[in-house]
Amino acid sequence: MIPPDSDGLLCPIDVAIVGGGIIGLTQAHELLTRGFRVALFESELVCAGQASHANGGQISAESGSPWMSPVIRRELPRWLFDRHRPFSLDLFRMGSGAFPWLGSSLRNTSRRRYLANHGSLHALTRYSLGVWREYEAELGSPLVPGSGVLYLYRSHREWKAAQELLSWEGDLAIRAEVLDQDGCLRRVPHLQYAPIAPAGGFWYPDDHFGDCEAACRKLLDHALRKGVRLHLGETVHSIEPGSESVTLVTGCGCYRAEKVVIAAGVGSSALARSAGIRLPIYPVKGYTRTYSTSPLVCDGPALADQSRKVVLTPLGNRLRVAGMAEFAGFDDQPDLRFLRRIHDTASDWLPELRHVPSELDWACLRAMTPDGLPILGTAKAEAVVLNVGHGPLGWTLAAGSARIVADGIESRRSRNAIDPSPFRLARQRGVS
Numbered sequence: 001m002i003p004p005d006s007d008g009l010l011c012p013i014d015v016a017i018v019g020g021g022i023i024g025l026t027q028a029h030e031l032l033t034r035g036f037r038v039a040l041f042e043s044e045l046v047c048a049g050q051a052s053h054a055n056g057g058q059i060s061a062e063s064g065s066p067w068m069s070p071v072i073r074r075e076l077p078r079w080l081f082d083r084h085r086p087f088s089l090d091l092f093r094m095g096s097g098a099f100p101w102l103g104s105s106l107r108n109t110s111r112r113r114y115l116a117n118h119g120s121l122h123a124l125t126r127y128s129l130g131v132w133r134e135y136e137a138e139l140g141s142p143l144v145p146g147s148g149v150l151y152l153y154r155s156h157r158e159w160k161a162a163q164e165l166l167s168w169e170g171d172l173a174i175r176a177e178v179l180d181q182d183g184c185l186r187r188v189p190h191l192q193y194a195p196i197a198p199a200g201g202f203w204y205p206d207d208h209f210g211d212c213e214a215a216c217r218k219l220l221d222h223a224l225r226k227g228v229r230l231h232l233g234e235t236v237h238s239i240e241p242g243s244e245s246v247t248l249v250t251g252c253g254c255y256r257a258e259k260v261v262i263a264a265g266v267g268s269s270a271l272a273r274s275a276g277i278r279l280p281i282y283p284v285k286g287y288t289r290t291y292s293t294s295p296l297v298c299d300g301p302a303l304a305d306q307s308r309k310v311v312l313t314p315l316g317n318r319l320r321v322a323g324m325a326e327f328a329g330f331d332d333q334p335d336l337r338f339l340r341r342i343h344d345t346a347s348d349w350l351p352e353l354r355h356v357p358s359e360l361d362w363a364c365l366r367a368m369t370p371d372g373l374p375i376l377g378t379a380k381a382e383a384v385v386l387n388v389g390h391g392p393l394g395w396t397l398a399a400g401s402a403r404i405v406a407d408g409i410e411s412r413r414s415r416n417a418i419d420p421s422p423f424r425l426a427r428q429r430g431v432s
């Protein structure tokens with residue numbers, strides 16, 4: 001442990017965490033529970049103001065898979081001419097960094113790489129659900145109360161392709177039930193009022209859902225009770241690793257800690273660069289609309305339109321609809337066309353949404369890696385630890401990632417721990 005410095009700015013911190021989203025807050029919870037003295041730095045005046053604020057809410061314990069799959073490669077030419085395509089490339093704003101990132105991502109769409117990436121991701125999504133359950137017990141409060149997600153396909157061709165992909169993944173023993181149209185309607189009878197009918201679907205009983213921002217609030221309350229030192233409105237400008245500690249430079253001064261965990265979402269790349277670490281992360285914008293009432297009952301199931309990559313999640317009395325992958329660099333402003341697109345998709349399944357007011361229209365950036373796996377553990381310098389790159393699955397992966405990172409800091413393995421090696425930064429070719 002490092003003693004307080006005489007000038008008062010250098011404080012006794014075992015671990016400093018940068019970022020007060022779901023990743024930083026679960027990390028704080030995990031480390032405080034293990035007895036570490038933790039300080040958390042957040043640029044904004046509130047926690048969970050960025051990607052963890054109003055996301056799709058689904059805990060994809062079984063259905064979570066890397067976006068870069070053989071299906072993407074096959075569907076890409078068709079999508080280019082489809083006005084409902086789930087992505088948008090803004091060539092003027094996406095920046096030159098997007099091209100190498102897209103190149104590496106497309107390499108991950110081969111069958112061999114996809115299966116390897118999916119195997120690692122599935123181990124982590126499952127593990128994370130177990131850790132979420134432990135956190136619920138520790139906090140004495142439900143964090144992911146809803147269960148069961150029904151994936152819907154609009155065409156037989158897409159449904160068959162998805163079944164083929166699932167059959168390749170037999171070794172993963174994914175818990176999913178293949179449902180024909182009648183099966184989908186039996187599972188969610190409300191779909192009989194939809195103007196369209198699903199060709200078929202998958203039922204994931206072990207997927208869950210809940211409000212990520214509400215979970216952040218509960219984790220923060222608990223962390224404050226456990227003594228976290230919270231630095232709100234304090235941006236960390238740079239990180240300077242030394243031989244036995246690390247210095248954080250903020251607008252208010254300098255802090256020394258034994259270790260720093262970077263958990264700053266899309267802000268992580270700039271921060272890591274200050275410590276000489278290059279992260280293969282690109283910001284991909286997503287959209288959500290929150291309706292003030294929900295036609296789906298609050299405890300489940302939730303829906304996912306897999307043909308258009310839009311999820312529909314009941315959150316208490318409200319409904320959250322999420323989708324789109326827009327490549328427009330660091331621009332995080334919402335584009336009304338894409339909000340309209342996810343609204344139209346959701347209204348195809350739940351037509352009453354056409355008359356329900358939107359409570360919140362929101363856009364935010366996901367920190368994406370080319371292979372769809374987060375980056376966890378120490379980087380070049382031992383004192384700098386990464387918990388970044390969770391892309392579209394940060395809410396799902398937060399608890400498991402926090403445990404893996406804390407195990408690395410303590411050099412021990414928790415009960416039922418999974419192999420952390422697929423999540424190391426070094427897996428990325430050409431990255432030091």
Ligand SMILES: Cc1cc2nc3c(=O)[nH]c(=O)nc-3n(C[C@H](O)[C@H](O)[C@H](O)COP(=O)(O)OP(=O)(O)OC[C@H]3O[C@@H](n4cnc5c(N)ncnc54)[C@H](O)[C@@H]3O)c2cc1C
Pocket residue numbers: 018019020021022023024041042043044047048049050051052053054055056057058059060234235236237263264265266267268271285286287288311322323363364365366367388390391392393394395396397
């Ligand atoms: C539209 C959309 C839908 C999604 N749906 C789902 C879903 O259904 N299921 C799922 O599992 N995941 C989903 N996700 C992904 C999930 O929301 C993210 O992966 C997760 O919120 C990332 O958490 P984070 O803590 O890393 O980032 P953030 O929540 O963005 O937190 C990072 C924090 O770091 C702070 N920060 C940045 N730089 C600095 C600095 N230098 N100093 C101090 N503070 C700094 C920022 O202010 C921010 O508060 C979705 C994302 C989007 C955008």
